[in-house]
Amino acid sequence: MTEGVDVVIIGGAVMGASCAYWLTRMQPGLRVLVAERDISFAKASTALSVASIRSQFSTAVNVEISRFGVDFIRNFPERLGVEAGVGSLGLKENGYLFLSHTAEGATLLEELAAMQRSHGAATEVWTPAQVQARFPWLNVEDLSAGSFGTRDEGWFDNMGLLAGFRAAAKAQGARFVTDEAVGLEITGGKVTGVHLAKGGLIACNAAVNAAGTRAAVVAGWAGLALPVEPRKRTVFVIDAPNARHPDAPLLVDTGFYLRPEQGQWITATVPQNDGPCDADDFEPDLNLFEEVIWEQLWNRAPGFDAVKVVRHWVGHYAYNTLDQNAILGPHPELPSLFFMNGFSGHGLQQSPAIGRGLAEHILHGGWQSIDLSDLSIDRVLQGKAFREAAVV
Numbered sequence: 001m002t003e004g005v006d007v008v009i010i011g012g013a014v015m016g017a018s019c020a021y022w023l024t025r026m027q028p029g030l031r032v033l034v035a036e037r038d039i040s041f042a043k044a045s046t047a048l049s050v051a052s053i054r055s056q057f058s059t060a061v062n063v064e065i066s067r068f069g070v071d072f073i074r075n076f077p078e079r080l081g082v083e084a085g086v087g088s089l090g091l092k093e094n095g096y097l098f099l100s101h102t103a104e105g106a107t108l109l110e111e112l113a114a115m116q117r118s119h120g121a122a123t124e125v126w127t128p129a130q131v132q133a134r135f136p137w138l139n140v141e142d143l144s145a146g147s148f149g150t151r152d153e154g155w156f157d158n159m160g161l162l163a164g165f166r167a168a169a170k171a172q173g174a175r176f177v178t179d180e181a182v183g184l185e186i187t188g189g190k191v192t193g194v195h196l197a198k199g200g201l202i203a204c205n206a207a208v209n210a211a212g213t214r215a216a217v218v219a220g221w222a223g224l225a226l227p228v229e230p231r232k233r234t235v236f237v238i239d240a241p242n243a244r245h246p247d248a249p250l251l252v253d254t255g256f257y258l259r260p261e262q263g264q265w266i267t268a269t270v271p272q273n274d275g276p277c278d279a280d281d282f283e284p285d286l287n288l289f290e291e292v293i294w295e296q297l298w299n300r301a302p303g304f305d306a307v308k309v310v311r312h313w314v315g316h317y318a319y320n321t322l323d324q325n326a327i328l329g330p331h332p333e334l335p336s337l338f339f340m341n342g343f344s345g346h347g348l349q350q351s352p353a354i355g356r357g358l359a360e361h362i363l364h365g366g367w368q369s370i371d372l373s374d375l376s377i378d379r380v381l382q383g384k385a386f387r388e389a390a391v392v
């Protein structure tokens with residue numbers, strides 16, 4: 001061991017905190033330091049998330065990751081241990097409903113549902129009539145099918161998850177500092193330290209890139225490229241007095257998604273000119289609700305005839321431009337630099353499994369509980385996309 005710590009984690013939102021939790025749980029006494037530049041988390045994706053979880057992914061590994069995640073989130077106080085003193089994350093299991101409009105779309109939903117079920121998910125593919133029987137307020141005329149998760153899908157308290165990981169990691173000995181990492185010290189092909197703006201050089205044996213939308217900046221310090229960029233998402237909270245359906249699922253239609261939230265609704269879409277933005281650009285695309293979402297929403301459910309936007313917020317996806325999937329593990333050219341990046345809008349639910357996976361790799365040199373090799377950085381270096389098609 002060098003002087004300093006064993007592992008420095010750059011970024012202390014949900015991924016960094018989860019990794020710190022698992023590292024110190026698996027190896028008590030391990031010296032872990034988490035550096036977070038903005039302890040308000042005002043611009044972190046973790047704080048600006050829609051905080052939902054599903055089994056309905058197009059790749060088996062993502063189904064496995066969320067299967068672990070939902071159990072962890074549902075039983076959060078027990079999984080962290082009573083000494084962590086955390087409360088319930090209030091998981092609301094209303095399910096996800098993915099809609100399709102074509103015969104090919106319905107076939108694809110059937111194929112995906114079979115794959116998801118083979119990994120323990122409870123996905124059912126319904127005819128339009130079955131969709132309407134369950135959710136009579138929906139217009140199903142133009143649909144070919146709907147794919148619904150009858151359990152293990154819904155939404156939960158994002159900041160509770162972050163706070164719990166931080167509290168438990170601290171209780172297990174991890175140190176959290178409010179400081180910005182500004183560079184890596186690399187000696188003999190190894191990361192030997194992390195430079196902090198205020199704290200100076202922290203010697204370490206390994207560093208973890210958990211910098212969210214700034215992940216490519218951190219990789220750049222080592223001369224490495226990472227296809228991850230910030231992409232803006234404007235989220236609208238709307239009130240619709242003629243559409244009060246607290247049992248509604250998270251509905252994924254072609255041009256928008258929608259879910260209920262305490263008597264109101266949350267909705268968003270992907271902007272047509274989707275592309276990278278500055279990591280500090282939080283200017284909302286306010287036209288998206290009127291010009292893109294509302295008409296489609298009204299067509300899907302007549303109760304959305306009268307709607308008021310009561311609030312909006314902007315968050316950034318850390319978008320992996322190669323294949324919209326996580327980029328994980330050590331870099332082959334710099335094996336003591338570990339990546340947990342590029343979650344492309346589905347990282348919150350993945351944080352329990354990804355934090356555990358990274359910790360296992362750091363401590364034992366390979367993936368253990370879940371084989372995450374499909375998501376390793378090697379595919380990115382080879383330019384071989386491992387695409388996640390169900391990106392919302």
Ligand SMILES: Cc1cc2nc3c(=O)[nH]c(=O)nc-3n(C[C@H](O)[C@H](O)[C@H](O)COP(=O)(O)OP(=O)(O)OC[C@H]3O[C@@H](n4cnc5c(N)ncnc54)[C@H](O)[C@@H]3O)c2cc1C
Pocket residue numbers: 010011012013014015016035036037038041043044045046047048049050051052053179180181182210211212213214233235314315316317318340341343344345346347348349350
């Ligand atoms: C609008 C929106 C909706 C979403 N909905 C969902 C959803 O329904 N379900 C789901 O699972 N996921 C969802 N996500 C995605 C999910 O929120 C993210 O994938 C997840 O929070 C990523 O966590 P993170 O820790 O990697 O990144 P972040 O939360 O962005 O944290 C990165 C942290 O690193 C810090 N940092 C960066 N650079 C440095 C540095 N040099 N030194 C020190 N600290 C640094 C930052 O300050 C930040 O706190 C959504 C995201 C958005 C924006």
